[in-house]
Amino acid sequence: MDIKLTDRQKELIERYGVIQEQFGMSPAASRVNSLLTVADQPEFTFDEIREVLGLSKSATSNAINTLLTMDYIGYRTKMGERKRYFYSQLDQWKDSLKKNLNGFKEYNKTMKEILNERTSETPSYNSKLEELTQFMDYYMEEANKIINNWEKK
Amino acid sequence: MDIKLTDRQKELIERYGVIQEQFGMSPAASRVNSLLTVADQPEFTFDEIREVLGLSKSATSNAINTLLTMDYIGYRTKMGERKRYFYSQLDQWKDSLKKNLNGFKEYNKTMKEILNERTSETPSYNSKLEELTQFMDYYMEEANKIINNWEKK
DNA sequence: TAATTAGTTCTTTTATTGCAGAACCAAAAA
DNA sequence: TTTTTGGTTCTGCAATAAAAGAACTAATTA
Numbered sequence: 001m002d003i004k005l006t007d008r009q010k011e012l013i014e015r016y017g018v019i020q021e022q023f024g025m026s027p028a029a030s031r032v033n034s035l036l037t038v039a040d041q042p043e044f045t046f047d048e049i050r051e052v053l054g055l056s057k058s059a060t061s062n063a064i065n066t067l068l069t070m071d072y073i074g075y076r077t078k079m080g081e082r083k084r085y086f087y088s089q090l091d092q093w094k095d096s097l098k099k100n101l102n103g104f105k106e107y108n109k110t111m112k113e114i115l116n117e118r119t120s121e122t123p124s125y126n127s128k129l130e131e132l133t134q135f136m137d138y139y140m141e142e143a144n145k146i147i148n149n150w151e152k153k
Numbered sequence: 154m155d156i157k158l159t160d161r162q163k164e165l166i167e168r169y170g171v172i173q174e175q176f177g178m179s180p181a182a183s184r185v186n187s188l189l190t191v192a193d194q195p196e197f198t199f200d201e202i203r204e205v206l207g208l209s210k211s212a213t214s215n216a217i218n219t220l221l222t223m224d225y226i227g228y229r230t231k232m233g234e235r236k237r238y239f240y241s242q243l244d245q246w247k248d249s250l251k252k253n254l255n256g257f258k259e260y261n262k263t264m265k266e267i268l269n270e271r272t273s274e275t276p277s278y279n280s281k282l283e284e285l286t287q288f289m290d291y292y293m294e295e296a297n298k299i300i301n302n303w304e305k306k
Numbered sequence: 307t308a309a310t311t312a313g314t315t316c317t318t319t320t321a322t323t324g325c326a327g328a329a330c331c332a333a334a335a336a
Numbered sequence: 337t338t339t340t341t342g343g344t345t346c347t348g349c350a351a352t353a354a355a356a357g358a359a360c361t362a363a364t365t366a
Contacts, residue, residue, distance in 0.1 A: 008270055016263050022256075024177065026324065037282075040272040046343065056326045061344060082333070082342060090278075093285055097292070103175075110169050117161055119193040125243075129190075132246055135303055139250070142299045143292075150288055179354065199313065209356045214314060235312060235363070 003052050005039060012038050028055055029063040033072050036088035043076070043085035071095065094147055101140050108136040156205050158192060165191050181208055182216040186225050189241035196229070196238035224248065247300055254293050261289040 005013070013034040020030035031053050036044060044052075050060045064086065067073040072092050075084040115129050158166070166187040173183035184206050189197060197205075203213045217239065220226040225245050228237040268282045 012267050012270060016267065019260055019263055038267050038270070040274065042275055042278060059325050090281055090285055094288065107172055110172055114165050114169065114191050117165060121193060122195055125195060128243055132243055135247065138303060139299055143296060146292055146295045150291060212355050
């Protein structure tokens, strides 16, 4: 085994890790994803990940599985081997941006229901709220166009 | 005092509250912001908020102050009164979207540093990473245009 | 001057998260 | 058939976050 990382790589793994934590990912999962993004080696096994990051088996297992279900990483296998080789699926970004936009859809649905339920006594507030829901619809539509536009290029 | 909310309003406050929790806001702050968005009454005092939501003074105080610093709510005062009257600042949405885009900027800066540090042994991975950073720059620029475009309308 | 109002701040309690460590399991190898 | 490999799942502990409650404060009022 014996995987070596430069100090710079270690620093970047931590920095990128912290950023991902801010997006709600657990410390361990953030580090695993960082490792697979930063390290020269394109694929890591379960035990290699465990070793370089100094994690327990359970933490490694849970981190890998959350990353897999989020499609942040993938794995391949090799003929006649039972091990899995994990790699960063960085194409994930556009997809997770799209999922993000879908999250806004839920948000906006609720905002519209709130608007529908509001008293008619507050017309100026209500029309601001309405403008907001329209803006969100507009934004989501245009943002999707941006993404599709890029893909066509 | 004696503020009354319909069952539907209570339901919407909880639902909108949960959505906001998913964006990383504390339960109490989420409920306060929801209340000010959903309730007919356009302004609430500290004690009214405390009472309808059944929160302690400290929880109320902290929730209000985080919402104030995020500009999610505002308050006004009335001549000769010491109380503050809090209201939802729903114009916040566009601003927080812009702040969100700025968050991506930090993210992308780190991605570029990672790219710079990567081995030249993995050209296809590297070029994917590069495309990604370019896409992010493009997206941030275009998203800002969307927002400004709407505001001009 | 004492009491009330409108909060803030500090301390304690409770709930949640994140991880380690050990037990466990199924497939493959010895 | 026992052992090893490549994990997963369960139990428990430590750290952190959220909120309660009580003590505090600065203005205002009685």
